[in-house]
Amino acid sequence: MNSKRASKMSKDSESEQVRGVDTETPLVVQSALTADDGNVSLSDVEDARDGVALSSNEIPPSAAETASKPAEFPKTLMKHAVKRLPNCKITGLDYQAALADILSAFQPHEIKNTEIKKLTDNIEWVYDGALHTISCKPTEAGEFEMELCVDVQRNERHVFPLRLTVNPDPKTLWKNIPSPQDGIYSKPDCDKAFRVCAEDLSIVAASQRGRSHAQEAKPRDDDFAFNYDPESAAAVLVVADGAGSAKFSRKGSQIAVRTALEHVSQVMVKTYWDEIEASIRKWKTEKDSGSEKNIQKTLYKTLIHAAFEAKKKISQEAKDHEARYQADYKKNEKFSSRDYATTLIVTLAKKFDFGWFVATYWVGDGGVGVYQPNENKVILHGVPDSGEYGGQTCFLTEDKVWPPDANILIQRRVRFDVVDSFKAIILMTDGVTDPKFETENNLSSVTHWNDVWADLSKTVPWEKRDSTVADSLLAWMDFWSSGNHDDRTMVVLY
Amino acid sequence: MRRLPVYLLIDTSGSMKGEPIEAVNAGLQTLVASLRRDPQALETACLSIITFDREVNVILPLTPIEELQVPNIVTPDSGPTNTGAALELVCQRVDQEVRILSTDVKRDWKPLLFIMTDGAPSDIQKYKAMVPECKKRHFAAITACAAGMNAKIDMLKDLANNIVSLDTCDSATFSQFFAWVSASISSGAQSVGVTSELVLPPPPPDVNKID
Numbered sequence: 252m253n254s255k256r257a258s259k260m261s262k263d264s265e266s267e268q269v270r271g272v273d274t275e276t277p278l279v280v281q282s283a284l285t286a287d288d289g290n291v292s293l294s295d296v297e298d299a300r301d302g303v304a305l306s307s308n309e310i311p312p313s314a315a316e317t318a319s320k321p322a323e324f325p326k327t328l329m330k331h332a333v334k335r336l337p338n339c340k341i342t343g344l345d346y347q348a349a350l351a352d353i354l355s356a357f358q359p360h361e362i363k364n365t366e367i368k369k370l371t372d373n374i375e376w377v378y379d380g381a382l383h384t385i386s387c388k389p390t391e392a393g394e395f396e397m398e399l400c401v402d403v404q405r406n407e408r409h410v411f412p413l414r415l416t417v418n419p420d421p422k423t424l425w426k427n428i429p430s431p432q433d434g435i436y437s438k439p440d441c442d443k444a445f446r447v448c449a450e451d452l453s454i455v456a457a458s459q460r461g462r463s464h465a466q467e468a469k470p471r472d473d474d475f476a477f478n479y480d481p482e483s484a485a486a487v488l489v490v491a492d493g494a495g496s497a498k499f500s501r502k503g504s505q506i507a508v509r510t511a512l513e514h515v516s517q518v519m520v521k522t523y524w525d526e527i528e529a530s531i532r533k534w535k536t537e538k539d540s541g542s543e544k545n546i547q548k549t550l551y552k553t554l555i556h557a558a559f560e561a562k563k564k565i566s567q568e569a570k571d572h573e574a575r576y577q578a579d580y581k582k583n584e585k586f587s588s589r590d591y592a593t594t595l596i597v598t599l600a601k602k603f604d605f606g607w608f609v610a611t612y613w614v615g616d617g618g619v620g621v622y623q624p625n626e627n628k629v630i631l632h633g634v635p636d637s638g639e640y641g642g643q644t645c646f647l648t649e650d651k652v653w654p655p656d657a658n659i660l661i662q663r664r665v666r667f668d669v670v671d672s673f674k675a676i677i678l679m680t681d682g683v684t685d686p687k688f689e690t691e692n693n694l695s696s697v698t699h700w701n702d703v704w705a706d707l708s709k710t711v712p713w714e715k716r717d718s719t720v721a722d723s724l725l726a727w728m729d730f731w732s733s734g735n736h737d738d739r740t741m742v743v744l745y
Numbered sequence: 746m747r748r749l750p751v752y753l754l755i756d757t758s759g760s761m762k763g764e765p766i767e768a769v770n771a772g773l774q775t776l777v778a779s780l781r782r783d784p785q786a787l788e789t790a791c792l793s794i795i796t797f798d799r800e801v802n803v804i805l806p807l808t809p810i811e812e813l814q815v816p817n818i819v820t821p822d823s824g825p826t827n828t829g830a831a832l833e834l835v836c837q838r839v840d841q842e843v844r845i846l847s848t849d850v851k852r853d854w855k856p857l858l859f860i861m862t863d864g865a866p867s868d869i870q871k872y873k874a875m876v877p878e879c880k881k882r883h884f885a886a887i888t889a890c891a892a893g894m895n896a897k898i899d900m901l902k903d904l905a906n907n908i909v910s911l912d913t914c915d916s917a918t919f920s921q922f923f924a925w926v927s928a929s930i931s932s933g934a935q936s937v938g939v940t941s942e943l944v945l946p947p948p949p950p951d952v953n954k955i956d
Binding site for chain 1: 747748781782783784785787788789810811812813814845850851852853854855883
């Protein structure tokens with residue numbers, strides 16, 4: 252409609268005046284409206300602001316022809332300060348912003364027309380005059396400018412410049428750069444394994460490098476290991492999460508899982524179980540402290556010794572590396588087990604005719620649970636280590652997790668239970684627990700475990716009991732969770 | 746959602762008027778624009794801006810990058826530099842805004858503090874009292890920037906674990922400084938540092954590191 256009205260423009264109605272610049276007193280450019288579309292571009296306004304008078308030559312001839320007719324179109328241009336709309340969170344989403352607060356400056360009856368003029372390409376605006384909203388669906392990130400033009404009865408056109416920031420979709424910003432496979436302590440960026448243990452009993456494991464590492468071509472710091480001994484019907488499950496701040500933690504986690512697995516497998520032979528079976532059986536019904544002490548004593552020799560062996564092996568590796576470094580580079584450089592800092596969770600599960608005996612050693616974050624949905628129950632198998640702030644935890648390699656008192660060590664680090672059955676025993680690093688459970692309270696809530704299991708089961712065909720289960724678990728680990736891009740590792744006995 | 750809280754304290758005393766503050770405004774725009782392009786920062790970093798002159802003001806409360814709109818900073822014509830009051834305010838804000846020690850809520854990463862000044866604290870008693878208070882807030886790093894020749898570096902040494910100086914307060918230098926701040930925030934967003942201190946990236950040529 253503006254272009255039609257522009258042609259009726261009267262030369263007499265033009266007078267040139269500039270009033271003000273800020274929000275309260277809008278910049279007024281009268282008769283700057285000489286362009287034949289009835290609109291004034293930003294540059295015209297700026298010219299006027301600079302005091303550059305617009306030449307009457309710019310008036311189209313048609314305007315002179317219709318000079319005698321009364322002016323119907325807005326002739327006074329009032330330019331307001333730039334207003335920023337709330338940011339559009341990411342590209343590809345429907346965006347809507349309310350303009351009611353701008354329009355509330357006018358009485359509804361005095362508004363003759365409102366329209367949106369876009370000043371930036373690659374965005375399509377839809378203006379809803381009834382609801383006073385604008386909406387769009389940005390396909391690219393950046394800064395977008397437009398103007399809300401309001402024509403009011405007193406022959407004024409109010410121009411409100413609007414700006415919108417559109418954030419990129421973070422998913423499009425992440426890069427997946429392979430880690431160097433020929434460097435020191437290199438390891439594959441993902442790993443997976445599957446094993447059939449018995450009828451209706453399998454172990455599946457997967458470990459996926461996090462996006463934060465993939466972005467920088469850094470290696471995966473997590474690791475896992477497991478074993479099943481058919482003779483004694485016992486499984487050992489291990490996960491470890493190397494500290495992001497430690498430069499060789501990828502090796503630390505690898506040494507930890509391998510050493511722990513090796514040690515527990517060596518000790519946990521038939522005679523070992525013969526030794527404590529009676530205590531476990533008795534404890535199941537009586538929960539007596541005598542049996543408890545017996546069980547703890549044997550677990551000290553298996554689980555705690557295994558963890559301690561892992562710690563020792565890591566210190567040894569630091570020393571060896573220091574020696575190699577000196578031999579290779581003729582340079583003194585100090586390395587300590589701090590450079591190999593890692594968490595560790597070791598769980599063993601053994602089937603008896605009276606139920607399953609499950610025992611865990613746990614240092615650091617992540618989580619391990621005995622999931623029993625039939626009883627609407629999950630046993631969080633230990634206590635995660637966490638600090639005041641996010642990401643703070645304890646590591647196997649730290650002296651403070653090794654108090655000299657064996658009882659304190661057992662009380663704090665080892666937990667055992669006897670259960671009739673379970674759906675799954677699941678070990679996870681914090682790359683999985685952080686996004687899926689968020690808080691420590693949720694980690695012991697069966698509702699949250701049900702949700703995670705349901706989510707897993709959408710992708711993972713548990714009942715297939717072959718290597719495709721591991722493929723699916725690894726694929727599931729690629730799930731998107733904003734701000735959670737650590738390495739993710741799971742070992743599941745089910 | 747685990748956030749990385751970042752506090753920027755900016756000297757807006759009279760001496761910053763003119764080109765310096767315009768350079769800061771431009772620098773902040775660039776800073777936020779580059780954080781938007783870093784996926785880790787875009788998803789985790791939250792920014793707060795506090796200005797200090799005679800008054801101290803939270804001109805931007807802790808806001809996620811995706812929602813953030815950079816406010817325009819203005820300076821008075823003259824007046825004191827109440828750096829101590831600014832530190833007091835940032836401690837209060839950290840206590841209010843940063844989520845720690847809870848089993849119900851996801852804990853934040855340790856916050857980062859950047860302070861930029863072109864002079865010396867006018868409220869020296871309060872400044873000295875607030876330095877240990879700041880230390881108690883467990884910032885992953887406190888970085889001070891002494892902008893221009895009149896900035897008193899010695900005063901900053903008690904407070905900050907990283908100090909940089911800018912020879913001039915022009916827009917080219919500030920733009921380098923803010924680019925470096927942005928890189929530091931990105932590396933903070935990535936660092937899952939627990940036991941070790943946050944290591945900041947090496948500063949650009951016109952930003953001099955002071956040991």
